[in-house]
Amino acid sequence: MKIADALARVYPCFSFEFFPPKNDEGMVQLMDTIARLRRLEPAFVSVTYGAGGTSRERERTLELVTRFKTELGIEAMAHLTCVGASQTELRETLDRLAAGGVENIMALRGDPPKGSREFKVAPDGLSHATDLIALIARDYDLGIGGACYPEGHPESATLEDDLRYVVQKVHAGAQFLITQAFFDNIHYFAFVERARAAGIDVPIIPGIMPITDVRVMNRIMELDPRTTVPDALRQEILRRADNPVAVVELGVAYATLQCEELLRCGVPGIHFYTLNRSPATSAILAALQVTQPWLNARLPVPGVPASRAAG
Numbered sequence: 001m002k003i004a005d006a007l008a009r010v011y012p013c014f015s016f017e018f019f020p021p022k023n024d025e026g027m028v029q030l031m032d033t034i035a036r037l038r039r040l041e042p043a044f045v046s047v048t049y050g051a052g053g054t055s056r057e058r059e060r061t062l063e064l065v066t067r068f069k070t071e072l073g074i075e076a077m078a079h080l081t082c083v084g085a086s087q088t089e090l091r092e093t094l095d096r097l098a099a100g101g102v103e104n105i106m107a108l109r110g111d112p113p114k115g116s117r118e119f120k121v122a123p124d125g126l127s128h129a130t131d132l133i134a135l136i137a138r139d140y141d142l143g144i145g146g147a148c149y150p151e152g153h154p155e156s157a158t159l160e161d162d163l164r165y166v167v168q169k170v171h172a173g174a175q176f177l178i179t180q181a182f183f184d185n186i187h188y189f190a191f192v193e194r195a196r197a198a199g200i201d202v203p204i205i206p207g208i209m210p211i212t213d214v215r216v217m218n219r220i221m222e223l224d225p226r227t228t229v230p231d232a233l234r235q236e237i238l239r240r241a242d243n244p245v246a247v248v249e250l251g252v253a254y255a256t257l258q259c260e261e262l263l264r265c266g267v268p269g270i271h272f273y274t275l276n277r278s279p280a281t282s283a284i285l286a287a288l289q290v291t292q293p294w295l296n297a298r299l300p301v302p303g304v305p306a307s308r309a310a311g
Helices: 004-010 024-038 055-070 087-099 129-139 159-170 185-197 214-223 231-239 244-264 281-293
Strands: 013-018 044-047 075-081 102-110 142-150 176-179 267-274
Touching: 004 013, 004 142, 004 176, 013 176, 024 055, 044 055, 044 231, 055 075, 075 087, 087 129, 087 176, 087 244, 102 129, 102 214, 129 142, 129 159, 142 159, 159 176, 159 185, 176 231, 231 244, 244 267, 244 281, 267 281
Parallel strands: 013 044, 013 267, 044 075, 075 102, 102 142, 142 176
Antiparallel strands: none
16 A cells, blocks of 8 residues: 555554664564564554665665565555666666565665765766656656655755755655654644645654664764754753663653654654664554544644544
């Protein structure tokens, strides 16, 4: 099923994101995570593309999404980037995915490979996510997702410039958007308001990443300085730095509160960045399924009848 159709039928849609492991041990851990999270009946899962890594990581992306779809019966979305690939190679990958029963693609430009600061277009390649989205929309019957950045993409000069690129993605054929992880809901609400004012009417799924490790928090802030961690949260995480269990407990509690507020405000679902581990995501989603904050959603949900959004 195409994810855009799932978003119109299932409310709210919960989904999980994984990355291709680098070794067999990581693969065992991931399959254990999938087995645990599968019980929560996600609407779909996604697997990132090893654009900055090895060809084996990229192959594992294709392998994983195909296995999830055909062996486990889970709707799976493959990430695909423009990095280091010609249009012919991109088409070959798309053909393989379609032949394997995969119906959804998250189309991205991709980050520069490790060791590079700037994105370089491959020979006969594509320059932007918009180009890749347009290629897929024109030549393939696939569901297409696009990325968006509530606090702005690191390479965008202003939020206005960043929003123009998102508008172009939707005009090119993106049927839904998934946000970069954020840690203050005000950034999501402000982005959605700007997006709707600019004419974007596709579902915008918030991406949530529970902070369960001090190193993860520091890495997030290092990779994308625009992604802000509220000072109060950061201080409390650091205060627990010598107690990993306490860090996890706080990270799970905070992310659960984030999700509850978002769902009360009528978001179409939550996309969890799992980091290939299940405990935090399982705990958050279990709590949400008990409290069901979406039953009293205050705002209409794109693609869902208002009567359902209100419970």
